[in-house]
Amino acid sequence: MDHKQVATEILKAVGGKENVNSVTHCMTRLRFVLNDEELASTEEIKKMKTVKGIVRQGGQYQIIVGTEVDQFYQAVIALIGTQKNMNSGEIATKKKSLWDNIINTISGIFTPFLGVFAANGVLKGLLAAAIATGIMKPEMGVYIVLNAIADSVFYFMPILLGAAAAEKFGFNKYLGMVIGGSMIYPSIIQAASVEKFTFLHIPMGIANYTSTVFPAIITVYAASFLYKLFKRVCHKNIQFFMVPLLTMIVSVPLALIVIGPVVNTISSILSTILNAIYNFSPVICALALGGPWMILVMLGLHWAFIPLFISELAATGHTSMPGLFTANQFAVAGAILAVAVKSKQDKELKSLGISTGITCILGVSEPGIYGVLLPLKKPFITGIIAGSLGAIPAALMGTKVYAFGATGIFGFLNFIAPNGIDMGFYGAIISSLLGLILGFVLTAFWGMPKEEKRKCL
Known part of the structure; x- marks a missing residue:
């Protein structure tokens, strides 16, 4: 090409x-x-x-x-x-709109390092599998080194987000990294355990900001305004060092005194709400979100949830709701492959269906969704239905995500718990197979449009 x-x-x-x-x-x-x-x-x-x-x-x-x-x-x-x-x-x-700006900002911040994020998730899953099968032990040097690589993206999340957010908000990314790094400096983390810790006699409700998402982003957003303000008021001969200096010594204390505690509280409330919805009925949640999640991804609205999932994963070591989405990927693949099988007279569509169906199983669904399912419409609907029905076993068996890595067959690594394979892992496997089968069957016997049936043998 x-x-x-x-x-x-x-x-x-x-x-x-x-x-x-x-x-x-x-x-x-x-x-x-x-x-x-x-x-x-x-x-x-x-x-x-x-x-x-x-x-x-x-x-x-x-x-x-x-x-x-x-x-x-x-x-x-x-x-x-x-x-x-x-x-x-x-x-x-x-x-x-405000909503468009929020979604665009979140996606713009996370998109640049999604590949690295996924790679660390895959490595984390492989290490969990190695421990579960006895191939490695936690005290082995090779495990310690590889685990440091896998955990680094979470531990130093504020630094990565500081750089990405600074670029997004229009100022020096290295300054953004320093702001994020200051929030997780060892003495700051140690101070989080001290009850009476003050800055210029102002009480500081410090938390451990390693692995957090929103505090660094909001702080850098505030810092972007401070940066512009100080650039206006400082003489051009001293802007080179004075603007970054003033931005840092104002924004970091502001983060530790106000922004961090407030944002963490709001994040905790939102996570509690999401968990309450899930815990009320995982099955209802699976039916409501398992298939339609595909629509949210297409519209880019999933970015409103991704930071919450990442925050929960960093805080607790796992997150439940994304476990319901594993069937979705395979349901889409099943629907695409059904179109390929039924399109015996349309060689071009058949070839496209086979290639994009396999690609979907390997973890990339968009070519198949936009190239096959959406143009035919009904297979798109059957894919959504199959994704929701397929998510039920994962809901019933308590499937959890322990790492954000690849999707598709490589995504099964995300469901391996640090202490070994549990029922939730098997729930992910069953849901994926059920989604694949239902996606194929529903599409083959009901989802093919009439015009396409005339072309099929």
């Missing part, structure tokens, strides 16, 4: 490089922030064979190109001539 040629066509169709304010990518999507979305020829882009679909959400013009997205991204960057990144500030011709 000529990635440069496709990138050239995409860039032309979005209104040329002059219309591109910023661009980045996730696992399957090129995420453009355009100066004027009206200049983009959406219908022309949809006709491109490489493009699986288009999503306009949160101020982003997202073009789904599949697992080769990084090659397309590099080709686009080469054509633009400078690496425009969506975290460096955005221009929008239309005022975005």
Whole structure:
């Protein structure tokens, strides 16, 4: 595939490089922030064979190109001539809603290091499997080193988020890292156990902010305003060091005195609400979210929940609700493969179904959703139904997620508890198989549209 040629066509169709304010990518999507979305020829882009679909959400013009997205991204960057990144500030011709801004901000902060985050999750799952099977023991040097790698992304989460948030909010990412690092400095963590700890006689309700998500993000957001303020008031000859200095010595105490305690309290309340919904009836929760989670991901609304799941995982070592979503991936794969099997006369659709169905089992569902299920509509519905029904065993067997890593068959590593395989792990396996079977059966016998049935033998 000529990635440069496709990138050239995409860039032309979005209104040329002059219309591109910023661009980045996730696992399957090129995420453009355009100066004027009206200049983009959406219908022309949809006709491109490489493009699986288009999503306009949160101020982003997202073009789904599949697992080769990084090659397309590099080709686009080469054509633009400078690496425009969506975290460096955005221009929008239309005022975005508060909800769009929140979702766009969260996704913009997490997207840059999702690959590393997933890699650490996979490693954590492999180590849990090694301990459970007796291949490794916790006191072994190889385990200690690899476990340090696997846990580092969580332990130093405020530093990573500090850097990503600073870029998103438009100032030096190294300053953001220092702010995040200050919150988890060893003496600060030690002070968390001291009842009477003050800063200039002001009581500080310090907590252990290692592995936390929201405190660093909110602090850096506040720091972005302080940074701009101090840049205005400081003489240009001393801005180089004085602006970062003032920003740090104001924002970090502010985080420890006000932002951290308040944000942690709010996060705890939201997590309690989510757990209450889950504990009220895991089965009802599975039916309500197991399949429709796919819609939330498509719309980008899942970013409202991801930080809460990560916070719970960091605080308790596991999180329950994401355990209900494992059937969803396989239900989608089953529906896609059913379309491939039934499309005996449509060779192109059959080939697309087989390739994207296998890709979905391996963990990437968007090419199949946008390339196969959505265009045919009814298979999309059967996939959602299968995802909800398939989630029931996971709900009944108490499936929990102990790491955020890959999805699909590699995602089973996420369900291995640190002390070994439990019933929840088997619940994840059963749910995945049930989702795959139901997705295939419901689609094959009910979900194929009438026009497609005329083409099938």
